[in-house]
Amino acid sequence: MSDLTAPMTSYDALLRVAFLMERAREGSYRVEAFRKAAGIVAQMGLDETRARVERHAISDITGIGKSTAAVINEAVRGKVPARLFTLQEEVGPLVAGGEDLYAAMRGDLHAHSNWSDGGASIDEMVDAAAALGQEWMALTDHSPRLRVANGLSAERLAHQLDVVADINSARDDGFRLVSGIEVDILDDGSLDQTDEMLDRLEIVTASVHSNLKMDRGPMTRRLVTAVSDRRVNVLGHCTGRLVAGGRGERPQSKFDPEAVFAACAENNTAVEINSRPERVDPPDEMIELAEDLGCLFAIDSDAHAPGQLDFKAYGCERAERLGVSADRIVTTWSVDDVLKWAAAE
Secondary structure (H helix, E strand, C coil): CCCCCCCCCHHHHHHHHHHHHHHCCCCHHHHHHHHHHHHHHHHHCHHHHHHHHHCCCHHHCCCCCHHHHHHHHHHHCCCCCHHHHHHHHCCCCCCCCCHHHHHHCCCCCCECCCCCCCCCCHHHHHHHHHHCCCCEEEECCECCCCHHHCCCCHHHHHHHHHHHHHHHHHCCCCCEEEEEEEEEECCCCCECCCHHHHHHCCEEEEECCCCCCCCHHHHHHHHHHHHCCCCCCEECCCCCCECCCCCCCECCCCCCHHHHHHHHHHCCCEEEEECCCCCCECCHHHHHHHHHCCCCEEEECCECCHHHHHHHHHHHHHHHHCCCCHHHEHHHCCHHHHHHHHHCC
16 A cells, blocks of 8 residues: 555545545444545635635534544645554554465455445545556445345436446546446345346346345255356355454354355356455355365455455455465456456356
């Protein structure tokens, strides 16, 4: 990660603080305060922000508190904000191991924006991914059934596709935003989005989010049906387990992993190595089984905020330790190769 401790605008400083806090897995409420303040100063503009700082009136604005005001004041005066300097000094590898594989990573097939349950705009997610050295990223907001995550209806998803096209047209750095979805796998294995919209997407990551305690037999059939769908490219966080974090622990779903991963291999569907540290999904033994059965893999961040895009380091450590070769990990491929793979029948 580059050293960004040189003086910068208050907007950039606030976003950088938020990024580093997200990367360090600090509370979302605290992070949101910095992103909200960044939005406020962006709306005010440089001149008004500077004028308010000079009048010692920046804290009078609703949405700017003591901590965010300190960052704004120092940045406007040409100083590196103390909060940013401290966070930057603490930056280091998230995990020991996996460095070579991390260096080979070129993209991400599972990332969210504030169109569903993410904490940042699509532009912010794209800018962060590019700054981390990624060449491409799939935008995979949730599908409509997952209401708690503000899942996208067909109409909202169609609108998002236009936004994705506009972003790609506007960028001049070669970064490619890939249209996609994290579609919910329903109880019978069908997918929670219209056929028309699924056919328009470049990437479909399919995951189970409900009825996780389904019996082994029905859950196996559910997953096999989903990964056998020609439109599904990635099986996301297949066990649904949680091993740590603010949401507590959750046991993994019961299914026949050999049957599911054999279906993945037969249908060219990648098994996701979900890099969120509270998931560690699939468990090591399932990754080894999927590798033995000839599966492809996708090391994904499942990021819900820009700073979480770096979580792929956790997945890389696991994959490298378990001996998964880089050429079987689709997120090390070029975007052209990924799109050819995803479009193959």
